[in-house]
Amino acid sequence: MDSSAVRMNMVRKLVQQGVSDPMVLAAMQAIERHRFVDTALVNQAYEDTSLPIGLGQTISKPGVVARMLELLRNGAPGKLGRVLEIGTGCGYQAAVLSRLANEVYSMERLRGLHDKARHNLRHLALANLHLLFGDGMVGYVKGAPYAAIIAAAGGEAVPQAWIDQLAMGGRLVAPVSAGAGAPGRQALVVIDRTPQGLRQMMLEAVHFVPLKSGIA
Numbered sequence: 778m779d780s781s782a783v784r785m786n787m788v789r790k791l792v793q794q795g796v797s798d799p800m801v802l803a804a805m806q807a808i809e810r811h812r813f814v815d816t817a818l819v820n821q822a823y824e825d826t827s828l829p830i831g832l833g834q835t836i837s838k839p840g841v842v843a844r845m846l847e848l849l850r851n852g853a854p855g856k857l858g859r860v861l862e863i864g865t866g867c868g869y870q871a872a873v874l875s876r877l878a879n880e881v882y883s884m885e886r887l888r889g890l891h892d893k894a895r896h897n898l899r900h901l902a903l904a905n906l907h908l909l910f911g912d913g914m915v916g917y918v919k920g921a922p923y924a925a926i927i928a929a930a931g932g933e934a935v936p937q938a939w940i941d942q943l944a945m946g947g948r949l950v951a952p953v954s955a956g957a958g959a960p961g962r963q964a965l966v967v968i969d970r971t972p973q974g975l976r977q978m979m980l981e982a983v984h985f986v987p988l989k990s991g992i993a
Contacts, residue, residue, distance in 0.1 A: 780809050783823040790825060791843045798847040800856075804876040805843055810836075813869040813897050830867040832887050834986055837929060841983060842870050848950045848967055848980075849925045850877060857924045861942065863913035863951075863988075864929030868894030874927070875906045882920045884913040886992045914990040916942045923947055931963040932988035943970045952985040 788806045796802060811822035813836060818828050827835040850857060857878040865871055865885035871894065874881045883906065885891040891910040898906065909917060913928070915938045922944035931952030943949055947970050955962035965980040 778811055778819060780811055780823065784809070787823040787825075787839055791840060794825075794840050794844075796840075796843045796847055798850055798852070800877055801843055801846045801850065801873075804846070804873045805839065807876060808869065808872045810839065810869055812900070813867040813872075830890065831893070832889050834866055834887070834890060836867050836869055837985070842873065845927060845950050845965070846870075846873065846877060848965070849927050849948060851948055858944075859920060859923050861917060861920060861923045861926045861939075862929070863916075863927070863939070864986075865894045865908060866890055866929060868897045868908075870927075870929065871906055871908070872898060872901060872903065875901075875903045878925070879905060880920075881906045882909060882917050882923075883907070884909045884911050884917060886910075886912055886989065888993065910992065912990055912992055914938065914988065918942065925949070926951070928952065928988065929985060930988040931983070931985040935966065935968065936988075940968070940970075940975070943968070945970055945972065952983045955979075955982065 788802050811819045814822050814828050825838050825840045827838045830836050859880045860878040862883040865883040871883040914936050921942035924947050926939050926949040928951035933954045949968040952963040953966045955964045963983050965983050967978045969976040
């Protein structure tokens, strides 16, 4: 499938949605999303929709991926340093991240998806991307501290382990429960580690799979 034209159209739609970070747009243009979805869904790969990837998980819609990566970069003039991704899934966002950071550690708790991501990413041979099979709730201490942490699953709160592994000046972007007043709802949270302490912003409503502990 020659997807360059449909990828360009997808990027144009991202711009219309308000995404303006040139590095994010270039990365979204470069990575072929159709390589990360099942064959039967290839024709929907560049629509702004989430798609099933097996084991009850989904690949996030391009608009959400771009929005979160733009928040993560926060206007940085160049590449981010070391980044931790929680929830590799099919590997698509990890591939995009690899173009935005010097080094990416991506964790997946489901063995089936970890293996699928490894297969999906093989053709790209990304030397700066490390796929890890393990419990994302505890992060990955060996790679810490991280300039940025991004999660593709939402829990009641951001795990303390992620906060502990965030570098000074670092930023975390994740979905979390919107609170007791909105059961089942999630919102994007941005946490910055500053010399004055943690700074947190709650942003728009989102819908992600639930964050779970352990491996399977």
